[in-house]
Amino acid sequence: xxxxxxxxxxxxxxxxxxxxxxxxxxYVVVHMLGNLSIFAGPGALDAYGKFLRDINVVWPTRFGLxxxxxxxxxxxxxxxxxxxxxxxxxxxxxxxxxxxxxxTMRWGGVVIGLFVVYHLLDLTAGVLNPHGVHGEIHANVVAxxxxxxxxxxxAVAVVALGFHxxxxxxxATRTLGVVTSQTIGLAVxxxxxxxxxxxxxxxxxxxxx
Amino acid sequence: xxxxxxxxxxxxxxxxxxxYVMDDLSPDMSFLEALDVLNEKLILAGEEPxxxxxxxxxxxxxxxxxxxxxxxxxxQKATTACQLHLRHFKDGDVLTVEPWRADPFPVVRxxxxxxxxxxxxxxxxxxxxxxxxxxxDAHALPVPKPDADTAFEAAACIxxxxxxxxCPNGSAMLFTAAKATHLGVLPQGQPERYQRARNMVxxxxxxxxxxxxNTGECTSVCPKGIPLTTIxxxxxxxxxxxxxxSDR
Numbered sequence: 159x160x161x162x163x164x165x166x167x168x169x170x171x172x173x174x175x176x177x178x179x180x181x182x183x184x185y186v187v188v189h190m191l192g193n194l195s196i197f198a199g200p201g202a203l204d205a206y207g208k209f210l211r212d213i214n215v216v217w218p219t220r221f222g223l224x225x226x227x228x229x230x231x232x233x234x235x236x237x238x239x240x241x242x243x244x245x246x247x248x249x250x251x252x253x254x255x256x257x258x259x260x261x262t263m264r265w266g267g268v269v270i271g272l273f274v275v276y277h278l279l280d281l282t283a284g285v286l287n288p289h290g291v292h293g294e295i296h297a298n299v300v301a302x303x304x305x306x307x308x309x310x311x312x313a314v315a316v317v318a319l320g321f322h323x324x325x326x327x328x329x330a331t332r333t334l335g336v337v338t339s340q341t342i343g344l345a346v347x348x349x350x351x352x353x354x355x356x357x358x359x360x361x362x363x364x365x366x367x
Numbered sequence: 368x369x370x371x372x373x374x375x376x377x378x379x380x381x382x383x384x385x386x387y388v389m390d391d392l393s394p395d396m397s398f399l400e401a402l403d404v405l406n407e408k409l410i411l412a413g414e415e416p417x418x419x420x421x422x423x424x425x426x427x428x429x430x431x432x433x434x435x436x437x438x439x440x441x442x443q444k445a446t447t448a449c450q451l452h453l454r455h456f457k458d459g460d461v462l463t464v465e466p467w468r469a470d471p472f473p474v475v476r477x478x479x480x481x482x483x484x485x486x487x488x489x490x491x492x493x494x495x496x497x498x499x500x501x502x503x504d505a506h507a508l509p510v511p512k513p514d515a516d517t518a519f520e521a522a523a524c525i526x527x528x529x530x531x532x533x534c535p536n537g538s539a540m541l542f543t544a545a546k547a548t549h550l551g552v553l554p555q556g557q558p559e560r561y562q563r564a565r566n567m568v569x570x571x572x573x574x575x576x577x578x579x580x581n582t583g584e585c586t587s588v589c590p591k592g593i594p595l596t597t598i599x600x601x602x603x604x605x606x607x608x609x610x611x612x613s614d615r
Contacts, residue, residue: 164609167568168538168578169602237536241577244537246468249375249384252437254535256582261535263580329581335603337596 168240169333171233176330178226178233183323185223190353196296196366197356203296231271238264257340259325259347266322273315280308303361312358320351368392368453370401371461374417377474384463394454398441399424399431401453418477426450426590429525432532433478434465439529439588447527447590467532471539471575482528484574485542491570492563493546495555514552521548523591530585530593536577541585543571544601545593551604561608568605 164170192210196203210216254261276286281298284290289301302308328343360366369390376385392401399421406416422430426447433448435441441451456462466474471484510518524545531539547564550556556563572578579598586595 160609164606166572167605168540168572169568169605170609172578172602173606237578237580240572241536241538241580244470244575244577245535246470246472246532246537248434248437248465248468249373250434250437250463250465254582254584255587256584260580260582325581332581332595332599333602335599335606337599 168237171237172333174229174233175237176333178230179326179330181226182223182230183327185219186319186323186350190350193357194353196299197360200296203299204294207293207295227271227274231267234264234267257325259321259343260329262318262321263325263329266318269318270315270322273311273318276311277315299357300361300367303358306362309358309362313355316351316354319354320347323347323350368394368456368458370453370456370459372401372405373461373463374478375465376417376477377466378415378476382474382477384465392453394452396453397424397449398435398451398453399449418475418479420479421449424449427525429527432467432527432529434463434467434532436463439467439532440527440590444587445590445592447525450590467528469531469534469537469539469576471537472528472531480528482526484576485526485528485539487574488539488543488567488570489546492559492566493550495550496559497555508554510553518549518552521545521552521593521597524549524589524593525591527590529588529590531576533584533588534577534579535582535584536580537575538579538585539571539574539576540579540598540601541589541593541595543567544597547601547604548597551600561604564601564604565608568601 165174192206193203195206259266280286280302281295284292284298287298287302288305289298291297303312324340324343324347326343327346328338328340331338357366369388370392372387372389373384374387375382377383387405389401389405392404396404399419402417402419409416419433420430422428424431426449429447431447431449432440435448435451440446440448441455443451443455464478466472466478467480467482468474472480472482475481522545524542526542528539528542530541531537534541547567550563551560581595581598583595586593
């Protein structure tokens with residue numbers, strides 16, 4: 159296996175993006191399912207968090223994700239730079255016909271990246287959280303989503319993530335040589351969005367307190 | 368019918384759009400015939416005619432192709448510019464006509480671009496090395512019908528460059544994938560299959576084309592309707608070439 163030579167090709171870089179994207183996607187699915195434990199009654203979310211810390215998966219996961227994010231970003235940056243140089247500049251150009259999701263992959267990725275920074279400062283470090291007590295996840299979440307602007311910020315980020323996943327799932331599978339339909343990407347994106355949005359809306363509307 | 372053509376004129380390194388009003392056109396003319404009429408007028412007036420590439424004018428050679436209002440080969444799906452007839456435009460339309468634009472496709476003059484980059488990609492592996500001699504017996508080498516169909520669909524690529532012109536990444540992956548697929552699914556193409564994928568993609572990248580992001584712009588303007596699935600097939604071959612094959 160000649161990894162270096164593979165990585166030099168555009169398809170090799172895309173494969174890196176596909177694999178690291180898949181790693182982050184799996185994390186997102188687990189994260190979403192974990193969030194839903196808030197509906198299992200008071201204390202369930204805090205217990206889930208304690209369980210994760212007790213089995214020592216938190217730091218290995220963070221380390222793995224950090225590597226995935228860095229590789230995903232570097233490959234995206236290099237491919238974007240190459241595409242910028244290669245593409246033609248027209249006096250009159252029709253807007254890209256492909257899906258909105260396909261068009262916004264790059265800036266959508268930046269939006270998600272910035273959101274992750276805010277999200278870590280909010281619910282991981284607690285610095286930007288109105289409650290901000292380590293281990294009191296449920297209370298932190300409830301304190302957050304009392305505010306419409308926090309709900310809005312999360313909603314925008316989750317929708318951006320949905321678009322990224324919609325094109326990402328479809329494109330990544332094709333990069334790895336498997337032809338899938340766009341419907342699969344769309345279905346997965348809708349489920350992820352619904353799962354993540356349910357928590358802020360449940361708190362904001364008072365279903366969870 | 369009347370059309371206003373805003374045509375890219377370039378001689379040397381820079382160019383600009385020049386407006387020509389044509390009011391004696393027939394809707395039965397092809398788009399290239401409208402350019403012919405314009406050029407005859409320009410020649411009579413002692414001006415330089417508009418340079419544009421064309422050859423068969425039957426939609427099968429791949430020589431012609433311009434951006435018409437930002438769409439490669441114009442608004443008619445699965446049609447080359449030579450087979451696009453003026454009846455598809457409205458009387459009085461204003462059309463911006465530009466050459467293919469991509470870093471590896473430098474403009475030679477007006478609407479003519481240098482597409483030698485495609486020849487270089489073909490030279491890197493878009494062929495089958497065979498001993499020449501007398502023609503083999505028909506059906507000496509059985510080809511399953513689905514494989515023959517896939518190969519034929521990809522082989523329909525005429526190498527016009529519309530895929531590159533339309534791509535937001537300036538990628539020639541649809542062209543490269545069509546050529547690699549047309550040979551790669553047939554038995555004659557098997558011995559060099561993975562070497563071909565590796566060499567053609569390496570040449571594609573080295574020539575300065577961008578990477579594919581599966582936006583599908585290419586296939587939507589392709590006059591031969593080459594499907595995007597050819598790119599997934601090439602991706603699979605390339606990854607296999609680099610991960611499991613030793614013949615590098």
